[in-house]
Amino acid sequence: MKLHRIVALITRHLYLYRRSLPRMMEIFYWPFLDLVVWGFITIYLMRFQGQLPGVVTFFLGALILWDVLFRAQQGITISFLEEIWARNLMNLFASPLKPSEFLAATMALSVFKVTAVSIVMVVAALVFYSYNLFLIGLWLIPFVLNLIVAGWTIGVLTTSLIMRFGQEAEVLAWGMVFLFQPISCVFYPIEVLPRWLQAVAWANPAAHVFEGMRLVLNQAALPLMHLAWATGLNLLYLALMVGWFHHTFSICKERGLLVRVGE
Amino acid sequence: MPTSIVEVRNLTKRFGEFTAVDGVSFEIRQGEILGLLGPNGAGKTTTIQMLLGLITPTAGSIRMFGLDLATHRETILGQINFSSTYISMPYSLTVEENLWVVAKLYGLTNIPRHIDEVVKKLEMEEFRSKVTRKLSSGQMTRLTLAKAILTEPKVLFLDEPTASLDPDIAHKTRHLLKEVRRSAGLSMLYTSHNMREMEEMSDRIIFLQRGKIVTQGTAQEIMARFGQSDLEDVFLKIAREK
Structure with a gap:
């Protein structure tokens, strides 16, 4: 891997944000609106605080952490779509840029996006709802890292599908992540799910993160087992997805799809 | 005899039942x-895309600088570049930003100097700070040419590089390409549907029809072979053959 090629791609995408209002909205406007709506729902639910202890910390914390996963996924997939929209894929892949460098750059961009969005949401939650995400404490760090990696995995999967099936599959960039939301148990505990779906959810690293978060907030136990599972599953899935991305890239070159992906 | 920079042997590309390129062999010498001439669908663009590593050949081999493209992709692609009317550059970036990204991607040092040089060569000063979205098609073509020349390639693949340029800029571009070839010893593979341009630019011409080479040689040799005084008449004769 060559750092200058990764830097080139990162810079190319950062230039986009300098003069693009819609792209800035992606960072400030939507996450902020999300927080406002869920903030009001939380205020309403606080009336039932007796029946639902810790509702504020659960909901707003979960919302911010879910956005970490969502933006990490978008950071990868939207960066790929940007290249399709700009008809720039040929320029990139006819250069010495390797697919692994492309992925590395998009992963770095997703960290940039996650950081920007998280700052907006954390500050807004503090200002408008007096909610401090850092109540979760140092556990927040491994939780966030795991959610970023989970977002990358879904991002690489989605990007591979768009590369393989063309621009008509671009709707997956926004929809795919929500396929994983019910089994990520973001806003409810895993025991709410039917038993068969619980088994599926346990195979999802994000579910372990959100279960772990609830454990910390309830001060019930240390979430070490959940973190171990989340990390192990994340590393396994990410390795598989990166391998699949390379395989899809070869198939696309074989079938001439790479040069037609934007058509 | 100048050495061969590009060596293509029995290059074939099949998409299912359809054969886009059928056992094509040629070489491009230093400088x-x-x-590459042929009607639409003859296999010109597919051939160029295989040479750029964007499509994997079904059979045959591509060697550049003595290296196999299949196994030395990174080294080879760092020394070649291309320009085509069918590609674009990111619209939201300025001309200068786009060139900076390309320069960085190819690992150039002293990037501002390289950009200044290419901007001057292609007379792009007046729009170097303009957002790419606002460029005319002629300016856009100059930008894609600039990105191709910027990286100081040893081989340039040009797919209809003057297609949307006015005669003045097209003439200057051809002059520039010849100048770059002369000063840097650059080799080029050139496609165009402008027969006069092909005659003016090409040392040799390969004529493709349905993925196969039907004739090759200098423009004069080809015209003599087909008993025509004009390359366009040769084109029409070959293109209309069943």
């Missing part, structure tokens, strides 16, 4: 401009 040579090879014209």
Whole structure:
């Protein structure tokens, strides 16, 4: 891997944000609106605080952490779509840029996006709802890292599908992540799910993160087992997805799809 | 005899039942401009895309600088570049930003100097700070040419590089390409549907029809072979053959 090629791609995408209002909205406007709506729902639910202890910390914390996963996924997939929209894929892949460098750059961009969005949401939650995400404490760090990696995995999967099936599959960039939301148990505990779906959810690293978060907030136990599972599953899935991305890239070159992906 | 920079042997590309390129062999020598001529669908673009590593050949081999493209992709692609009317550059970036990204991607040092040089060569000063979205088609073509020349390639693949340029800029571009070839010993593979341009630019011409080479040689040799005084008449004769 060559750092200058990764830097080139990162810079190319950062230039986009300098003069693009819609792209800035992606960072400030939507996450902020999300927080406002869920903030009001939380205020309403606080009336039932007796029946639902810790509702504020659960909901707003979960919302911010879910956005970490969502933006990490978008950071990868939207960066790929940007290249399709700009008809720039040929320029990139006819250069010495390797697919692994492309992925590395998009992963770095997703960290940039996650950081920007998280700052907006954390500050807004503090200002408008007096909610401090850092109540979760140092556990927040491994939780966030795991959610970023989970977002990358879904991002690489989605990007591979768009590369393989063309621009008509671009709707997956926004929809795919929500396929994983019910089994990520973001806003409810895993025991709410039917038993068969619980088994599926346990195979999802994000579910372990959100279960772990609830454990910390309830001060019930240390979430070490959940973190171990989340990390192990994340590393396994990410390795598989990166391998699949390379395989899809070869198939696309074989079938001439790479040069037609934007058509 | 100049050495071969590009060696293509029995290059074949099949998409299912359809054969886009069928056993094509040719070479491009150091400093040579090879014209690739043929009607739409003859396999010119597929051939160029295989040479750029964007499509994997079904059979045959591509060697550049003595290296196999299949196994030395990174080294080879760092020394070649291309320009085509069918590609674009990111619209939201300025001309200068786009060139900076390309320069960085290819690992150039002293990037501002390289950009200044290419901007001057292609007379792009007046729009170097303009957002790419606002460029005319002629300016856009100059930008894609600039990105191709910027990286100081040893081989340039040009797919209809003057297609949307006015005669003045097209003439200047051809002059520039010849100048770059002369000063840097650059080799080129050139496609165009402008027969006069092909005659002017190409040292040799390969004529493709349905994925196969039907004739090759200098423009004069080809015209003599087909008993025509004009390359366009040769084109029409070959293109209309069943």
